Amino acid sequence: MRTVTSSDVARESGVSRTTVSYVLNDTPGVTISDQTRARVRASAERLGYTPSAAARTLRTGRSDLVLYVLPDWPLGPAVDSLLDHLAGELAERGLSLLVHHQRGGRPLTDLLRVVTPRAVVGFTAFPPADREAMRRAGVQVLGTLLDDPGAAGMFTTSQRGIGRLQVRHLCEAGHRTLGYAAATDPRVSQFVELRLEGVRAACADAGLPAPQVIPVEQSLDSAVQAVRGWRKAAAPPTAVAAYNDDVAIAVLAGLRAQGLTAPDDLAVIGVDDGPAAPFTVPPLTTVSQALDAQARHLAGVVVKGLQGGEAEDLPAWVDLLEVVVRDSA
Amino acid sequence: MRTVTSSDVARESGVSRTTVSYVLNDTPGVTISDQTRARVRASAERLGYTPSAAARTLRTGRSDLVLYVLPDWPLGPAVDSLLDHLAGELAERGLSLLVHHQRGGRPLTDLLRVVTPRAVVGFTAFPPADREAMRRAGVQVLGTLLDDPGAAGMFTTSQRGIGRLQVRHLCEAGHRTLGYAAATDPRVSQFVELRLEGVRAACADAGLPAPQVIPVEQSLDSAVQAVRGWRKAAAPPTAVAAYNDDVAIAVLAGLRAQGLTAPDDLAVIGVDDGPAAPFTVPPLTTVSQALDAQARHLAGVVVKGLQGGEAEDLPAWVDLLEVVVRDSA
DNA sequence: CTGAAAGCGCTTACAG
DNA sequence: CTGAAAGCGCTTACAG
Numbered sequence: 001m002r003t004v005t006s007s008d009v010a011r012e013s014g015v016s017r018t019t020v021s022y023v024l025n026d027t028p029g030v031t032i033s034d035q036t037r038a039r040v041r042a043s044a045e046r047l048g049y050t051p052s053a054a055a056r057t058l059r060t061g062r063s064d065l066v067l068y069v070l071p072d073w074p075l076g077p078a079v080d081s082l083l084d085h086l087a088g089e090l091a092e093r094g095l096s097l098l099v100h101h102q103r104g105g106r107p108l109t110d111l112l113r114v115v116t117p118r119a120v121v122g123f124t125a126f127p128p129a130d131r132e133a134m135r136r137a138g139v140q141v142l143g144t145l146l147d148d149p150g151a152a153g154m155f156t157t158s159q160r161g162i163g164r165l166q167v168r169h170l171c172e173a174g175h176r177t178l179g180y181a182a183a184t185d186p187r188v189s190q191f192v193e194l195r196l197e198g199v200r201a202a203c204a205d206a207g208l209p210a211p212q213v214i215p216v217e218q219s220l221d222s223a224v225q226a227v228r229g230w231r232k233a234a235a236p237p238t239a240v241a242a243y244n245d246d247v248a249i250a251v252l253a254g255l256r257a258q259g260l261t262a263p264d265d266l267a268v269i270g271v272d273d274g275p276a277a278p279f280t281v282p283p284l285t286t287v288s289q290a291l292d293a294q295a296r297h298l299a300g301v302v303v304k305g306l307q308g309g310e311a312e313d314l315p316a317w318v319d320l321l322e323v324v325v326r327d328s329a
Numbered sequence: 330m331r332t333v334t335s336s337d338v339a340r341e342s343g344v345s346r347t348t349v350s351y352v353l354n355d356t357p358g359v360t361i362s363d364q365t366r367a368r369v370r371a372s373a374e375r376l377g378y379t380p381s382a383a384a385r386t387l388r389t390g391r392s393d394l395v396l397y398v399l400p401d402w403p404l405g406p407a408v409d410s411l412l413d414h415l416a417g418e419l420a421e422r423g424l425s426l427l428v429h430h431q432r433g434g435r436p437l438t439d440l441l442r443v444v445t446p447r448a449v450v451g452f453t454a455f456p457p458a459d460r461e462a463m464r465r466a467g468v469q470v471l472g473t474l475l476d477d478p479g480a481a482g483m484f485t486t487s488q489r490g491i492g493r494l495q496v497r498h499l500c501e502a503g504h505r506t507l508g509y510a511a512a513t514d515p516r517v518s519q520f521v522e523l524r525l526e527g528v529r530a531a532c533a534d535a536g537l538p539a540p541q542v543i544p545v546e547q548s549l550d551s552a553v554q555a556v557r558g559w560r561k562a563a564a565p566p567t568a569v570a571a572y573n574d575d576v577a578i579a580v581l582a583g584l585r586a587q588g589l590t591a592p593d594d595l596a597v598i599g600v601d602d603g604p605a606a607p608f609t610v611p612p613l614t615t616v617s618q619a620l621d622a623q624a625r626h627l628a629g630v631v632v633k634g635l636q637g638g639e640a641e642d643l644p645a646w647v648d649l650l651e652v653v654v655r656d657s658a
Numbered sequence: 659c660t661g662a663a664a665g666c667g668c669t670t671a672c673a674g
Numbered sequence: 675c676t677g678a679a680a681g682c683g684c685t686t687a688c689a690g
Contacts, residue, residue, distance in 0.1 A: 332683095334682095334683055334684085335683070335684065335685095336683080346683090346684080346685090347685085347686080350684070350685055350686085351685095351686095354685085356685090356686090380683080380684070381682085381683050381684065383682085383683080383684090384682070384683035384684040384685090385683080385684055385685075386684090387682090387683080387684075388683080388684045388685050388686085389684085389685065389686095
């Protein structure tokens with residue numbers, strides 16, 4: 001089955017391919033009778049004509065595709081809304097968003113053999129080799145959601161800020177000795193490190209001892225062990241900051257299993273404010289990332305970047321982190 | 330900054346573009362001295378040459394891109410692993426996977442203006458107009474994860490089967506009057522309907538009265554109302570099947586808030602076996618979808634479809650649903 | 659064994 | 675107001 005091309009439409013409607021192109025693209029500055037326009041549109045419709053993306057991209061030298069590169073670890077529902085928002089914002093500007101789930105460390109250049117995006121937006125920082133390859137292929141490299149001091153003018157949110165905020169809340173509640181419940185999934189280790197750095201820095205700033213870090217797996221056993229670990233420490237922490245809600249929920253279960261309760265025996269604070277947070281026992285205090293607002297901001301940054309804006313023109317980043325206070329801490 | 334083309338590489342290495350193409354694509358059946366090959370590769374490397382995806386696609390008439398179209402509602406972490414797996418499987422065959430989050434109901438044809446995929450895989454069924462447009466653009470339409478009786482030979486998992494399985498488990502535990510806790514998010518209504526259909530059908534088959542459906546939002550208030558609703562019904566259900574774990578978790582909280590407990594006052598069964606399920610109070614009985622295995626299967630179907638396999642050749646679908654029994658039902 | 663040439667389907671100066 | 679022609683960068687018969 002041969003694909004329908006603009007020549008077919010031209011023949012059908014008795015005009016040249018030039019005219020077909022003008023009509024279908026609403027090219028400004030050309031005067032074509034309404035009658036002709038209607039005829040062309042009707043033919044295109046009847047034949048089911050879809051212009052070739054490859055030919056258009058090759059000819060114009062630019063595509064209307066923006067690629068969002070996601071890491072290969074689990075991201076949680078918040079990222080979906082970020083994507084939705086970004087896609088909507090880009091669509092208004094005639095751009096389409098496609099997402100690449102980075103997998104197995106295959107270099108990004110493999111992807112460039114398959115698509116020619118106008119720009120690539122990163123959730124995490126790109127390796128220098130990839131960045132250079134994209135630049136050379138004429139692709140704009142647009143940003144990252146991770147702390148990335150090396151990437152000037154890029155979009156960054158503060159993983160460290162999340163850790164700091166957890167400590168601040170715990171301090172304000174009177175805690176002076178803290179523990180940290182780390183996640184064990186190797187795919188998120190980068191984030192664990194960054195958040196933990198924030199926790200350590202905030203402890204140091206506040207004159208508290210360094211947090212006692214215990215990794216906890218998603219099992220009751222592991223959580224019970226972790227709770228025991230903290231309680232039999234030389235200076236047992238009175239509160240624990242968890243990598244995220246999932247880890248916090250496990251710790252909560254570990255406490256209950258030993259007849260202990262939060263926050264009296266051990267306060268617990270999570271990160272994400274996910275769907276289960278209001279319903280844990282006790283309800284979970286957690287850091288909300290306000291990803292909706294972040295998404296709006298990211299969209300702005302991307303759009304501005306696409307218009308050739310420089311680092312200085314980019315809207316300043318507002319940190320939208322917020323502690324949702326419930327009962328666990 | 331001009332983009333590097335194969336002409337540049339040819340000039341650098343003193344050969345024709347033909348030879349560059351042969352070398353860089355490892356075209357079989359041509360004999361080129363190792364020395365020449367090395368020279369071409371070195372030039373390409375030095376210049377940072379990335380072949381134009383657009384030109385290659387235009388010329389060969391086929392691309393190595395597979396598009397996975399996801400709906401715009403929240404999908405949960407299981408889908409990530411499905412995507413990862415599919416991407417890996419496709420990569421082994423030289424194909425790249427890109428994901429499109431369907432947004433705001435914009436027609437898929439808009440996407441075809443931007444990319445030329447070899448095939449499009451759907452998570453849900455495509456509207457007939459889109460399907461036809463893709464077919465005409467020469468794109469293979471490859472499947473859907475949703476019950477879709479109209480789509481012969483497509484990949485489908487059984488949303489209805491999930492509902493049936495919940496009922497079977499509840500029946501085996503001795504329950505004879507059931508309730509259903511529906512989700513309210515309009516984006517998942519399609520799934521709610523399908524799962525509920527399965528619940529209804531299974532109830533009818535078992536000679537049980539129709540389930541009493543109450544929508545529950547992700548708030549304690551709504552959950553409390555729902556629990557009251559079931560308890561003051563003419564024939565109060567002794568067990569509730571929930572749309573998913575999130576809804577089940579809310580119902581559990583609604584019970585606790587009234588001093589009731591599962592399963593004695595009301596048994597509760599979820600769907601997903603998400604990270605919080607083992608840690609709820611009481612631990613949640615839920616249906617696991619074994620998405621890893623499903624992903625492997627989907628990958629097989631897609632690959633077979635790409636090779637031109639017909640419906641009959643496709644591997645038979647094995648339902649991998651399974652009840653993870655904990656305490657709540 | 660290697661190169662000149664055609665052509666994929668489009669857009670866009672340019673000529674009429 | 676509309677059309678003929680060039681050319682985007684590649685691959686691949688075909689000729690030498």
